[in-house]
Amino acid sequence: MPVGKIAHPLLGLPREAKQMMVATIDAALCVLTVWFALYLRLGYFVSLGGRASVAVVLSVMLALPAFYLAGLYRMAFRSTGAQVVPAIALACTGYGLGYATIISAYAFDTVPRTIGIIQPILLLLATSSARLVIGYVLGGQMQRRIDARPKGRVVIYGAGSSGRQLAAVIEASHEFKIVGFLDDDRSLYNTHVNGLRVYPPQRLADLIERHAISDVFLALPSATRQRRNEILENLRGLPVGIRTLPGLMDLAHGRVQASDLRELSIEDLLARDPVAPDAKAVEGKLQGRTILVTGAGGSIGSELCRQIAAAGPARLLLLENSEFALYAIHRNLTEATELEVVPLLGSVTDEARLLEIMQAWRPTMVFHAAAYKHVPLVEHNPLEGLRNNVIGTLRVAEIAVQAGVRDFVLISTDKAVRPTNIMGATKRLAELVLQGLAESQSTTCFSMVRFGNVLGSSGSVVPLFREQIRNGGPVTITHPEITRYFMTIPEAAQLVVQASAMARGGEVFVLDMGQPVRIIDLARNMIELCGFSVKSPETPDGDIEIAVVGMRPGEKLYEELLIGDNPQPTAHPRIMMATEHRLPWDRLRSDLCRLEHLIATGQVEPARALLQELVAEFTPASTIVDWVTLQKKVVAVA
Template identity: 40%
Template structure:
């Protein structure tokens, strides 16, 4: 049961605000009592009793002067529980004005009516200083009481990573939340000079301090990462491992708009468009934020007719969203997976109702259907993301890999030339480089075909984009590991040495769009994927972040066609710079279209016999660098 004080406090804070006259009366009372207290301090009790009426008259007049200062600076207009530094400054200015008026009055009055100016000038100054301190203290106390009252009992004790780099704005934001979800306990700074400083009344710790002990001693539940320090935190694996080890949660901001990395500070309002969320392993992978000039991309796509194959896949669906933002004249979205394509239709109707979009369930291998679509739709841009991508599946089904990936690409590319498409952009993979599996080789043959085709025409520019794994894509290791951890393990990793490159799906799609719209034709654009990630380390981190106990890692051995290390260039290729520092242009061997076309037609014909060995043998003839790894097709390399 609540005690009377708790009931009063609870009643007060359930009110919206106090009426302004209540604040004005309270401040006036502070001034009145401060004068009496000051006089008593300077003159002692006996003198105060003898001159009690003169003191009362003087303080009534001084209180009236104080009300003038309060009125001029509107010290009573703020909501006390939300008092800020600005509110305290207004109180100070109001008191200063009142004190000046009182001093002028005391100089005049002591010559004529000293009985109503009993306080000396020193006592007058002290009176208003004490009153100011009391008014400040009252506001701070109410604010602190309110903070305690509205704090969720489950609010987490937190440190902010990045004291002077967005950290202050983040601290103000979490302090303004109602109810409070986080209780600020301090800052972590990279500035050596900031060590042992206080910010907002909280200790600043240096990044080189023994943070593990500090977190343990202060019972820290979580660390919040300033938006301006996210890249630095992602690349500091040591502090990540320490936080995971001590069981400290990590929160990052998901912002609605891109933040300029050159900013020194963010104000509190900047955080209202953001959402603090607990990190997943994807957030912690070492990489740098990729900034793309999407405005120039959008200008090229606006009012154009855009066709996207594989529109329901991981890459294709994100490209649909990013293209739709720029109001193309119409979109043609093609995928053979019915349910995911239906989801894309619903997404377009909900999020982009003003964009005309047609969703078609069909295969890119149906040449007559594709012909009809190109003839009726007449696309300006084609983004070709449709492909079979799972390495083990294609290793067991090479004929399907040829017919879908290679023949399907040939159909779309040929129709793009026939119907005057401005640009054809193909999504390829790092597995096409020195391929060791059927899937990678099929994509390399697609690259060869579209590049050679592009040299035969001036009407259509053919552009290829090549990158590695995208985080969270369908069938990737992260969703698989997450499900395995949820089920109690084991987490299956093929080999302790295996490494992969990773990129966020939205970032990959932005680079595809920029490369596609700004390329001049014939290029194979290679994306800078950042640092490679060891899959075993990734699995260990996911287990640690999940908090699951007893989950083991099991090594199952390399799958058929799988590499230990992916590449984005083969040993005979070099690169040259492009319009974006994260995009390079591969200098690859060029092929004669007539020869390539003849070889591919033979390959397609062979695939229809469904003789796996014969199909793969023909693929190896077209791509001599294709050497099978851990596969039944290794016999063809001898």
């Protein structure tokens, strides 16, 4: 039975009832200590009847008033601890003097005089112990101790200072049982650090079998990303979870608890060693300015807002058409910073709303992150994709010029390169819009930043894979050979801000995404990082299956970042500059008017044909699958 089921009813009693209960316990302790004192003095147990009962009655009559006068019955019993012992000692000293004097003076038959000394000492020990136990039980420490029994047996990879600090936190929390350390330093093998044995990493499989290890905790703050990935590769396939710390400096300063250890994510595997940004260049662009972010509640938009806020602008305008997303990022920013943050509901296609916002605040810089990015959804709703991604970009850009915005940055995508789907083609056309505007005027500096998938974004496969793994599988992929570039959201947002500081007008910046990743390898890594095994024809006893479900409309096997083959380096090692063809603004502007008319009148096929004409590299991978068009055909046949 949980201790709480006993403690809670007792704590709910009236104070007088609780005082009476404790006084009764003290009286019983007086009886027991007299009896035990007689045993210690005589060497055998005696009956407490007859003359010996005088010693019992005298003890109760003297002890209870002494305890009352010492304030022992006015204390909150649930918080009773070691601090009560001095008060008990004082009460027992006063009681002992009176008790010993009376016993010695009257010399009761069958009651040795030494009982007057032995019994008060026993009573001090008994009442102190009783109160400590009462406080331990009623105060919840016992239940917390029971609840905090180790949840698993773990080893810590890294026996350095960070590993030792982590071990101390875990041992204090009682949440896990530490079996030992793993370390690459051969000189530490078979030695003990903080009382824990250090093992070579090659022994891990044996330790898992012998000690039922459930998790490996990584404490490797100084390891390079390459070395860290080598270690993780060696841990793959073992039936253990892998966890890491959110930040070892937080641990060193006492801000991290054992419960803050998080499961190792795929972001930890794919992230690269950080490159320090040019803080002065970024602050020169943003500090003290009014910045507008469209799509501020999205995955990239919200992280952009956090990175911009860190650079110290005067105010940050958040434009978002999703009420909940706007509420979430506004609350996040206002809790984390003193910056003036203005949440603005609205669509980038609403010309009047955009105009009144820019005229009211006159932003210095606009980061345009608002876009529909989900390939199949845009393929099934092409006119809305065109309206939001192309016409929305045109609206924001033209009004930015009217309002005298100094810098305008478009968040683009690798799917804009030789697109096979409408979403990618709309983003390439949005790039062409800004390149045309950059040549036609000198008021606003337009630039574009192109990158691939970001881990954990609303359209990324990573959240989907996590959910499928939690549900026991299968993990679904569209093709065994499909590959994608990946980058973490914070890294992408940081590089977008960095690229914006280098813009001079009309550039297409391309972020270094590293090596492309096969999606099937990504799925396998995520399954194994969660401590499961992949189920396949070769391993039929595995835990989770990877199922191939077929390519979706408009999907490409391989993504690219460059249309041409001559990227130019920039001052930042992770940012390149693409040199790509443009369209004359006079011609493009008239074609955009045509496109807007086709969207407004619901003409899907002519709109897609015009998109193909404007984006020469656009080669559709599927026929038109617009839901409305397909339904009209069904109705016509019926």
